[in-house]
Amino acid sequence: MIRFLFPALLLVSTFLQAQLTAPSLKISWEIIENNHQGKTASLTAFTLTNTGKKPLPKSGWTMYFNFVRKVDTTLSNEVKIKHINGDLFQLLPAAAFQGLKAGASMQVSFISEAWVVNFTDAPAGLYWVWDQQPDKGFALTDYTLKPSTQPRQYQRFAGDNSGLITPAVTYVQNKAIEDIPANELPKILPSPQHYRETGASFSITPQTTVFAPAELKEEAAFLTAQLTSMMGVPMASTTLQSGAGVTFQLDSSLLKEAYRLTVNGKGVVIAASERAGAFYAVQSLLALLPPSSWGKTQASLSVPGVDVSDQPRFGHRAIMLDVARNFHSKKQLLKLLDLMGFYKLNVLHLHFSDDEGWRLEIPALPELTQVGAARGHSAVPLKHLPPAYGSGPDISGEAGSGYYSRLEFIEILRYAAARHIKVIPEIEAPGHARAAVKAMEARYTAKLTEGLKAEAEKYLLHDPADRSVYRSVQMYNDNVINVAMPSAYRFLETVTDAILGMYREAGAPLETIHYGGDEVPAGVWSKSPAVEKLRQQNPELKTTDDLWYYFYGKINDMVQKRGLFLYGWEEIAMRKTMLDGKSHIIPNPDFVGQDMQVDVWNNVLGWGAEDLAYRLANAGYKVVLSCVTHLYFDMAYHKSFDEPGYYWGAYTDVDKPFSFIPYDYFKNSKEDRLGNPLDRSIFNGKERLTDYGKQNIVGIQGLVWSETVNSPGRMEYMLLPKLMGMAERAWAPSPAWAETNDEKAYQKAWSIFANQLGKRELPRLDAFAGGFAYRLPNAGAIVEGDRVKANVQLPGLTIRYTTDGSEPTANSVVYSQPLPVSKNLKMKVFGVNGRAGKTVEVNP
Structure with missing residues (x-):
């Protein structure tokens, strides 16, 4: 009997396995209305259609999804939506659900906190789990x-006057931009302090020699490698200074990072007092070359004659990249470093830890990357982290999973x-720390199972007896390190020392580590026995x-003992008190004078x-301007359903970082966070610098938070071309229009910059460092009488169009003059390499 039973069981098992696949479902999501019932809430809906041949069962399944809004109410008695943690939700059948027949559809409407506007607000990462196989998710x-x-779908509240962007709105925004001939444009960006073209060009060939003193030989080698790749053959080298060629000189009279660059018929001379200045001179020399010099080989390179004297305005010129929410590979980081170096940015603030990920190997604590x-x-539980930001059920997903090994980080x-870029790592603490908290909880659980209680508690970051109730901005209830636990400081010391060891091995400079301090929610630590014990010891x-x-x-003491200074988000420099009972x-006066540096992001208008x-700079804190209004590159370019990015703090197009005035950003702020004209009375009584x-004010930082940035292409789209405007403000002298608030002078400067981007910088980025997927702007278009007029934000880019309703391609007709009004007119902006932006329809 047994020999007959076994094949029967095998057939049943095989049958069950065959059934456990993703159901045949077509799912859509839509916004029904914002301002639902006159509240700060949105009504949206899934529509589920059974496209299979069998009915969807009435029970035994769960659909999971990520959603950045808290779901309050499910308007259905057939299914229910439950919040798990963070942005993870589950949709489950209720008792009234009788299944979904083949070919049938059902709508699941639900009410959520706040409003939703664009596609990156939508639920993402949908997957299915059968009760019979609870450990398997089907995307x-x-x-x-x-x-x-x-x-009603895109107006966020009653009185929201900011509509979706239209071709007509874009046309008006672009109208004041002049089309400036390419030969009249400055060729170096960011703008040097002194720049003069002389007309005496120099031709670089493989026979051109490059000479440098020993102190600058690495910068000479860098230049030689760049020129060699453009010409396809090795360049000549020399240990003797000659009259013609490229000559590096040491000049002790120049300040740190300053340089002089001279190009004439006799050759190129680069002068600097140290390596960084020489490196920036090399970047300026390369910037003088035609944008087409990258991506192909040529026999010679013509460099226009110039006299340049230059030095940076700010010493801290940074990009903050979040690799925790969504991971970005080592390859993408190296590409970003090439981009930063070219535009003379010198700090990469690497946000490698947060609630949704820990991305750096710490050999002493392997759980940090394992979990x-x-x-x-x-x-x-605690096998690994749950899906977040649409990363899906599979742990092999490149955005949700990944980390830098110790050796990769050293590289x-x-x-x-x-x-000449300093990498500043960020250990996010005490909030935004769920990845670390859960990794150390997994370690704690495993060691307890082994009977190693002392070892289990050694790096514990939470108090197991804590009954505090809280919810973070990102909807977590367990993401804060308990600062009363001695093990928390042991953990931070261990991680800090491991990082210091990597920097020593790399021979890289490290002056500070960023220790977070952002968004710790109310309610934390209020019911923690460990906290109560600490209070008894410290009245x-x-x-x-x-x-x-x-x-x-305590963190400040720890880093100072290691020769570092403390760096964090603005909250670490602030103290809560009462004023008129509120x-x-x-x-915070306690930390003034202790060389503490802070990123200040919150200037939401x-x-x-x-x-x-x-206020913090006036009080004595070192401040890096990280203002959300102008410098958060993950903010959407404008209000449109198909435009990615968040918008809670502002809409941030290319002009925002360019127009930023570091010492008085009140002066040139023109719209509120919703995109409406700004009521300037909000600045009444505000403290001036x-x-x-x-x-x-030690510097400026452009920030790329990665909640909506889940691929290399999306990162480059959000970064570029915004990064160039921020680089301009961080390096170049304060422009005259910023000092006088002269609108005409600003418009002239903006036109020059827009032309530089369209005619020099973006064409170069088509091939530079392998090429970048920068954002191409939408065409502007307006109907005037019986004609359609069109324009583009960045002159040098090309508008192509069709009139038969088809999608414009790189072979479509180029717009060059006003067109007759047409029902089916479509336009699209193209770069010089044929890559295109989004299609816009121009309706009569």
Whole structure:
């Protein structure tokens, strides 16, 4: 009997396995309305259509999805939506659900907090789990988003006057931009302090020699490698200074990072007092070459004659890249470092840890990457992190999972150092730390199972007896390090020392580590026995707010003992107090004078903290301007359903970072966070930056948070061309229009910059460092009488069109003059390499 039973069981098992696949479902999502019932809420809906031949069962399954809005109510008695943690939700059948017949559809409407506008607000990463196989998730790939077209779908609240971007709006925005001939444009970006073209060009050939003193030989080698790749054959080298060729000179009279560059018929002379200045001179020399010099080989390279004297305005010129929310590979980081070096940016702030990921190998704590660097579905708690930001059920997903090994990080550090870029790692603490908290909880659980209680508790980041209730901005209830735990400081010391070891091995500079401090929610630590014990030992710790100062006091002591200074988000420099019986924030006097540096992001126009950066600088803190209004590159370019990115702080097009005035950003702020004309009364009573405060503005930072940035192409789209405007403001002298607030002078400068981008910088980036998928702007178009007029934000790019309703291609007709009005007119902007932006329809 047994020999007959076994094949029967095998057949049943095989049958069940055959059934456990993704169901045949077509799913769509749409916005029904914002401002639902007159509240700050949105009503949206899934539509599920059974495209299979069998009915969807009435029970035994769950659909999971990520959604950045908290779902409050499900308007259905057949299914229910439950919040798990963070942005992860599950949709489950309710008792009333009787299944979904083949070919049938059902709509699941639900109400969520806040509003939703573009496609990156939508639920993402949908997957299916059968109760019979709870550890397996099946990705649901037949999923579409229905664009919003009606005001009730995209107006966020009653009185929201900011509509979707239209070709006509774009046309008006572009109207003042002049088309300037390419030969009249400055050829170096960011703009040098002094730049003069002389007309005496020099031709570089493979026979051109490059001479440098020993102190600058690495910069000479860098230049030689670049020129060799363009000409396809090795260049000549020499140990003797000759009259013609490229000559590097040491000049001790020049400041750090300053340089002089002279090109004439006799050759090229680069002068600097140290390596960084010589490196920036090399970048300026390369910038003088025609944009087509990259991506092909040529027999010679013609360099226009110039006299350039230059030095940076700010010493800290940074890009912050978030690799925690979505991972970005080592290859992409090296490509970013090449881009930063070319535009003379010198700091990469690497946000490698957050709630959704820990991305750096720490050999002493392998759980950090075993658990904290992998995201995917699992029925086993603490096996790895759950899906987030649409990363899906599979842990092999490149955006959700991944980390830099110790050796890879050392390679990144060396690559950055060769381009004079400091890499500042960020250990996010005490909030935004769920990846670390859960990794150390997994370690704790495993060691306890082995009977190693002391070892289990050694690096524990949470108090197991803590019953505090809180919810972070990103909807987590377990993402904060307990600052009363001695093991938390042991953990941070261990990670810090491991990082210091990597920098030593790489031979890379390290002056500071960023220790976070952002967005710790109310309610944390309030019911923690460990906190109560600490208070009994330290009577001065009267409230949970006091624990904040206690924590950063200890961190400050730790980093100073290691020869570093403390760096963090703005909150580490702030103290809560009371004013007229209400909560009030002031610069914390305890840390002033201790060389503490802060990134200040919150200048959201209308939120009340518009002057925070200036208040902290005036109080004595070193401030890096990281203002969301102008410098958050993950903000959407404008309001449109198909435009990716967040928009809670502002819409940020290319002009925003270019127009930023570091010492008085009130002056040139023109629209509020919703895109409406700004009510300037919000600046009444706000603190201006003093001359003393100006000394404490150490730099500017462009930021790329990665919640919506899940691929190399998306990263480059959000970064470029915004990065160039930020580089201009960080390096170039303060322009005259910023000092006088002269609108005409600004428009002239903006026209020059827009032409530089369209005619020189973007064409170069088609091939530079392998090529970049920068954003191409939408065509502007307006109907005037019986004609359609069109324009483009960045002159030099090409508008092509069709009149038969088909999609414009690289072979479509080029727009050159006003066109007759047509029902089926479509336009699209193309770069010189044939890559295109989005199609716009011009309706009569």
